[in-house]
Amino acid sequence: MSDAVSVAGLVKTFGATRALDGLDLVVRTGEVHGFLGPNGAGKSTTLRILLGLTRADAGTALLLGADPWAGAPELHRRLAYVPGDVTLWPNLSGGEVIDLLGRLRGGVDRRRRADLLERFDLDPRKKGRAYSKGNRQKVALVAALASDVELLLLDEPTSGLDPLMEEVFRDVIREEQRRGDRTVLLSSHILAEVEALCDRLTIIRDGRAVETGTLAGLRHLTRTFVEADLAGPADGLAGLPGVHDLRTENGRVLFDVDTDALGPVLGRLATAGVRGLVSRPPTLEELFLRHYHRTGATASTTSTGSATSTGSTASTASAGESAEASR
Amino acid sequence: MSTLTGTGGLVRLILRRDRALMPVWVVIPCLIPVAFVSAFDAGYPTAQARAAYAATSVHNAAFTVTYGPLSGSGLGELVTWRAGFIPVVVALAAVLMVVRHTRAEEEAGRRELIGATAVGRHAGLAAALAATCGAALVLGLLSALALTGAGLPATGSLAYGLGLAAAGWVFAGVGAVAAQLTSGAGGARGAGITVLVAAFLLRGAGDVSARSGGGLGGLSWLSPIGWAHRMRPFAGERWWVLGLAACAVAALTASAAALSARRDLGGGLFQARLGPATAAPGLRTPLALAWRLHRGPLLARAAGFTVLGLVLGGIAQSVGELLDGGSPAARDALARLGGRGALADQYLTAMMTLLGLVAAGYAVQAVLRLRAEESGGRAEPLLAAPVGRLRWAGGHLAFGLLGPAAGLVLAGAAAGLAHGMNTGHVGRELPRLLGAALAELPAVWVFAGLAFALAGLLPRLAAGAFAVLAASLLLGWVGAELRLGGWVTGLSVFAHVPPLPGGDLSVPPLAVLTALAAALTGLGLLGLRHRDLPVG
Numbered sequence: 001m002s003d004a005v006s007v008a009g010l011v012k013t014f015g016a017t018r019a020l021d022g023l024d025l026v027v028r029t030g031e032v033h034g035f036l037g038p039n040g041a042g043k044s045t046t047l048r049i050l051l052g053l054t055r056a057d058a059g060t061a062l063l064l065g066a067d068p069w070a071g072a073p074e075l076h077r078r079l080a081y082v083p084g085d086v087t088l089w090p091n092l093s094g095g096e097v098i099d100l101l102g103r104l105r106g107g108v109d110r111r112r113r114a115d116l117l118e119r120f121d122l123d124p125r126k127k128g129r130a131y132s133k134g135n136r137q138k139v140a141l142v143a144a145l146a147s148d149v150e151l152l153l154l155d156e157p158t159s160g161l162d163p164l165m166e167e168v169f170r171d172v173i174r175e176e177q178r179r180g181d182r183t184v185l186l187s188s189h190i191l192a193e194v195e196a197l198c199d200r201l202t203i204i205r206d207g208r209a210v211e212t213g214t215l216a217g218l219r220h221l222t223r224t225f226v227e228a229d230l231a232g233p234a235d236g237l238a239g240l241p242g243v244h245d246l247r248t249e250n251g252r253v254l255f256d257v258d259t260d261a262l263g264p265v266l267g268r269l270a271t272a273g274v275r276g277l278v279s280r281p282p283t284l285e286e287l288f289l290r291h292y293h294r295t296g297a298t299a300s301t302t303s304t305g306s307a308t309s310t311g312s313t314a315s316t317a318s319a320g321e322s323a324e325a326s327r
Numbered sequence: 328m329s330t331l332t333g334t335g336g337l338v339r340l341i342l343r344r345d346r347a348l349m350p351v352w353v354v355i356p357c358l359i360p361v362a363f364v365s366a367f368d369a370g371y372p373t374a375q376a377r378a379a380y381a382a383t384s385v386h387n388a389a390f391t392v393t394y395g396p397l398s399g400s401g402l403g404e405l406v407t408w409r410a411g412f413i414p415v416v417v418a419l420a421a422v423l424m425v426v427r428h429t430r431a432e433e434e435a436g437r438r439e440l441i442g443a444t445a446v447g448r449h450a451g452l453a454a455a456l457a458a459t460c461g462a463a464l465v466l467g468l469l470s471a472l473a474l475t476g477a478g479l480p481a482t483g484s485l486a487y488g489l490g491l492a493a494a495g496w497v498f499a500g501v502g503a504v505a506a507q508l509t510s511g512a513g514g515a516r517g518a519g520i521t522v523l524v525a526a527f528l529l530r531g532a533g534d535v536s537a538r539s540g541g542g543l544g545g546l547s548w549l550s551p552i553g554w555a556h557r558m559r560p561f562a563g564e565r566w567w568v569l570g571l572a573a574c575a576v577a578a579l580t581a582s583a584a585a586l587s588a589r590r591d592l593g594g595g596l597f598q599a600r601l602g603p604a605t606a607a608p609g610l611r612t613p614l615a616l617a618w619r620l621h622r623g624p625l626l627a628r629a630a631g632f633t634v635l636g637l638v639l640g641g642i643a644q645s646v647g648e649l650l651d652g653g654s655p656a657a658r659d660a661l662a663r664l665g666g667r668g669a670l671a672d673q674y675l676t677a678m679m680t681l682l683g684l685v686a687a688g689y690a691v692q693a694v695l696r697l698r699a700e701e702s703g704g705r706a707e708p709l710l711a712a713p714v715g716r717l718r719w720a721g722g723h724l725a726f727g728l729l730g731p732a733a734g735l736v737l738a739g740a741a742a743g744l745a746h747g748m749n750t751g752h753v754g755r756e757l758p759r760l761l762g763a764a765l766a767e768l769p770a771v772w773v774f775a776g777l778a779f780a781l782a783g784l785l786p787r788l789a790a791g792a793f794a795v796l797a798a799s800l801l802l803g804w805v806g807a808e809l810r811l812g813g814w815v816t817g818l819s820v821f822a823h824v825p826p827l828p829g830g831d832l833s834v835p836p837l838a839v840l841t842a843l844a845a846a847l848t849g850l851g852l853l854g855l856r857h858r859d860l861p862v863g
Contacts, residue, residue: 051711054859073715081711087704089620090434090511093602096610103611104712125601129434129510140708153711 002065004029004151004183005050010059012045012207019045021207022059027185032177034194034201035187036288042207043187044084047155050185051081064151077106080144084155084187086136088128094139095124101143113146119168133160145172152176152184158193166193173197191285203288211287219281223256226265231273240265252276333446337454338461341428345458352420353462356491357469359805360410364477366809367405377405386670388642389677391538392531395556396547403483403561406474412804414555415527417466417491418498421459422519425502428455431512433593442592452506452587456499456580463495483561490555493572497551498523500579507586510595517627524631526550528638539645551575613714617722620700621693625730628689632734633741635685639678640742640760643671644749672829675742675760679828680821682738683767684800686731687820690775691792694727698782698789701861710860720779720855724848727775732768739764763827769840770820776847783854786862 005027012020020042027033037043048054050063052072061068064078088097102108117124122138131139137160144152158166174197176182188194194201195215202212211218223244228234229252237253238246242261247254257265269277342349371377381400384390390397394411398404429452432438438451471488475481498519505518529546530553537544547553551572558568609615697720700706709719743760747753778792785791799819806816816822823836 048707048859053707053710053861055857072710073713073718076711076713079711081708083704083707083711085704086708089616089705091602091623092619093604095604096602096606099606100610100616101708101712103606104613104709104714106713124604127600127602143708 002029003027003062004064005033005185006060006062007046007050008060010046010049010061011057012042012049012054013057019207020049020056020059023204023207024209024212025202025204026212027183028200029183030180031199032173032184032186032197034198035185035204036189036191036194036201037187037204038189041204043204044155045207046204047081047153047185047187050153051076078149079151079153080105080147080149081153082137082140082144082155082157084159086133086140088131088136088139090127090129092128093125094122094128094131094135097128097139098124098143098146102147105147105149107148108146109148113142116142116146116172119172120165134162134165137161138165141169145176150181150183152182152186154184155187156189157186158188158190170196191283191288195283218287223258223282224262224279225254225256225282225286226269227252227254227278228269228274229276230269231275234268234272237265237268237272240268256282330447330449331453333444333450334453334457337441337446337450338458341454341458344428345424349424349462352417352424353466353469356413356416356466357473359413359801360406360470360487361473361477362805362809363406363409364402364474364479366805367402367409371405374400377402381405385538387674388535388538388645388670389674391534392639392642392674392678393681395530395553396534396538398559398562401561403474403479403487406479407483407487407560411556414491414494414552415523417463417495418501418523418526418552419520421463421495421498422502422505422523423516424459424462425455425499426506426512426515426519428458429503430506430509430515434510434512439592449584449587452503452583456503459499459502460492460496460576463492463499466495467492480561482564486558486564486566487560489569490558490560493558493569494552494555496576497554497572497579500576500583501551503583504579504586507583507590508595510593513624514595517624521627521631523552524635526552528635529553530556532638532642535642535645541645612722613709613719614722614725616709617726620696621723621726621730624693625726625733628730628734629737632682632685632738635682636738636741636743636764637745639681639738640675640745640756641749643675643678643742643746669829671746675746675763675828676826676830678742679739679763679767680803680824682735682764683770683821683824684796686734686738686767686771687774687796687799688793689734690727690731690771691778691796693730694724694775694778694782695789695792696726697723697779698786701782701786702863704861706861716855716860717852720783720852724775724779724851727779728772731771731775732765735764735768735771736761759828762832766827766832766837767821767824769837769844770824772844773820773840773847776844776851779851780847780854781851783851783858786858 003026005025007023007025010020010023010025011018023042023046025035025046035043035046045054049056049061050068052063052068052070052075055069063071063075066075068075088094092100098113099108102113120138120142122135122142124139126135128136137157141157144154158169161169170193173184173186176184177197177199186194186198198215200212200214201218202209203218204210223242234253237243237255240261241264242258243265244256244258245254367377371380378400381397381404385397394408397408429438432441432451441451467488467490469488470491471481471484474484474487501522502515502519505515505522506512508518509515527550530550533544533546533548533550533553534556536542537547548557554568554572557565559565610619697706700723706719710716739761740757742764743757744753746760747756750756774792774796777795778789781789781792799821802816802819803821806819806822820840823840825831825833825836
């Protein structure tokens with residue numbers, strides 16, 4: 001089976017700004033692929049190139065097996081798109097927009113439309129100018145999800161939605177996932193969302209893919225967080241290879257450890273006598289911080305272990321991580 | 328906290344935002360009458376020459392409609408009369424500026440940002456009015472200074488300048504009221520401009536009627552545009568007319584404040600109603616969407632063109648009567664001009680150019696809707712659907728080409744009907760004036776094509792099509808008087824339209840204009856095909 005999206009060495013400049021700088025991205029057919037990056041990383045530009053709206057300066061892009069620029073209007077029968085910043089026609093009602101976009105794509109599934117309207121709790125009779133940001137987002141989501149298409153391109157689709165609606169969105173995407181015949185490219189800077197939904201993900205920074213793979217595969221590259229309550233002093237722990245950010249709080253030691261150095265470190269802990277131990281894989285947020293912390297950016301300590309704190313931004317990072325981050 | 332707290336800061340914000348735009352509309356209107364002073368000085372140096380000029384011009388109804396009544400043959404009277412369209416320009420600028428800083432801000436959501444700070448409820452409205460009225464006052468004083476500097480009496484110059492300022496003030500008030508009515512800035516602009524067009528027509532009809540001894544001369548007093556002329560600069564100034572303007576400004580400001588106090592942020596007097604939950608069966612193509620978006624403006628303009636045609640055509644008959652009972656010199660002038668019918672035709676020809684200008688403005692506006700859709704982010708979801716970019720753009724282009732055509736047909740037919748009923752020759756006048764109006768269409772399409780070409784090739788400069796239109800208007804207006812070379816006036820697109828009705832219908836220029844419009848449109852399509860979308 002061919003890939004739904006296959007992008008290699010994509011370059012796009014706007015004047016002096018290099019929005020994409022050799023981006024590679026592969027989305028396999030049938031998967032939900034997370035496209036993760038901070039604001040301004042080049043996510044929307046990539047989607048616009050995939051839609052044939054913007055032309056790349058260099059590199060190749062294939063969408064559903066065809067050139068997105070040359071195949072532009074015809075290819076769009078097979079996909080639906082939710083832009084990052086949804087604006088509606090002020091004098092058209094939400095229902096009219098949903099129907100118009102659906103019909104342009106070749107038809108609206110009435111039952112599905114009604115179902116989605118109910119689940120997203122959206123009044124389709126309001127005029128475009130009367131909707132709040134979240135409701136405009138819902139209009140675009142319903143229009144996209146009610147269409148029977150192969151590929152969904154979603155650009156930060158939950159921005160402006162309240163947590164309840166985010167949950168509805170996740171449920172709907174999970175249903176799509178179970179059906180298995182739809183591919184979803186989900187751009188986001190919300191870690192929990194990608195963590196909850198995506199089979200594979202690509203992390204993009206400054207127009208380049210810095211990491212791509214399954215969530216499990218990425219974790220493999222990263223450290224494990226360990227919190228231990230020790231009977232005695234753990235001398236020499238700091239000197240072991242692969243141990244980072246060692247600190248003591250209330251008599252407990254907390255540190256990060258490279259996965260391949262886990263064995264010797266656990267041995268040393270056992271020697272000291274373990275009364276309690278918490279270890280867990282890094283949250284996506286931690287991965288994220290590692291990749292998006294730029295040298296020179298304001299570094300501050302952030303609390304680890306908060307996979308659900310979706311609001312964290314790239315500018316907060318542990319001071320100790322800057323060395324790896326600027327690789 | 329008073330309702331006006333923070334007005335000063337907001338005025339500074341307006342000045343900062345408009346620091347490039349405001350000097351343009353404040354300074355250019357001051358330069359035009361100065362140019363006329365030197366033109367009249369050079370062209371008509373003696374009192375005799377000026378008297379002869381005035382004797383001919385006073386009977387030209389097109390002049391009376393466009394510039395207002397001519398009160399005498401002194402240099403000051405001639406200059407301020409010839410510059411008589413400036414109050415309309417100033418009023419238009421005032422309406423647009425007030426709406427830009429009130430309703431447009433509110434619609435864009437920026438008013439909310441400001442309103443959440445320590446700013447009084449009426450501060451935004453007050454700041455927009457203060458900045459606009461201040462700019463109009465500066466414009467008036469600068470105009471007065473410029474005319475005084477050019478050697479005209481200071482008193483008359485001041486009366487002229489204050490007349491301009493008053494036109495700006497009153498229409499700033501009109502804009503302020505209009506901004507309270509609708510929840511969209513476009514509707515507010517439309518309402519303000521409708522009042523302006525009505526004021527212009529009232530003044531034109533009243534002045535022509537007064538000149539030909541009709542009983543409708545009083546109409547001009549109902550028009551705030553007429554008040555600037557009623558101050559009679561250089562011809563026994565009537566300062567009390569300023570009081571009339573002041574009363575109007577006070578009443579309009581009070582109404583706007585009262586309306587503003589009654590409504591919610593973002594709301595209008597006319598509340599937005601709920602729309603249909605599902606789209607009508609026809610709403611399934613980009614063209615159908617374009618129809619939805621252009622429908623309102625199109626219908627409003629169709630009505631406007633019809634009224635414009637009826638009024639301008641209705642006046643035509645009285646044009647011939649202007650010379651009745653005139654001096655022997657006037658009768659000679661009439662004979663020289665080719666008799667009464669020719670005089671009416673000469674007037675109608677000028678009015679056709681006016682219709683063409685209005686239609687071109689509409690054409691540019693309709694085509695630029697495309698850019699508004701693009702930069703507003705509304706093009707993207709359509710283009711992400713199976714809609715080719717040319718198909719999307721074509722929908723808007725169609726309205727930019729056909730909308731003005733419909734407007735010209737309606738205006739020409741209405742003018743023909745009105746003039747024909749007055750003269751008793753509907754069967755003759757209707758097709759004649761319809762044809763004359765349609766002769767403007769190729770020139771109008773050049774502007775549509777220009778706007779489209781810019782949208783395709785230089786999207787960020789697309790609004791420059793309005794600047795070319797304004798330059799065309801300016802050239803046609805001052806070009807002849809300033810004795811600029813033929814090639815300069817030839818730059819005005821409308822200079823190439825054959826003078827109809829009455830003149831010869833020469834096809835080649837029309838064919839060239841049509842070809843130019845087609846070429847520009849082609850360039851636009853080419854640009855749209857190849858460039859990135861959307862460009863903000």
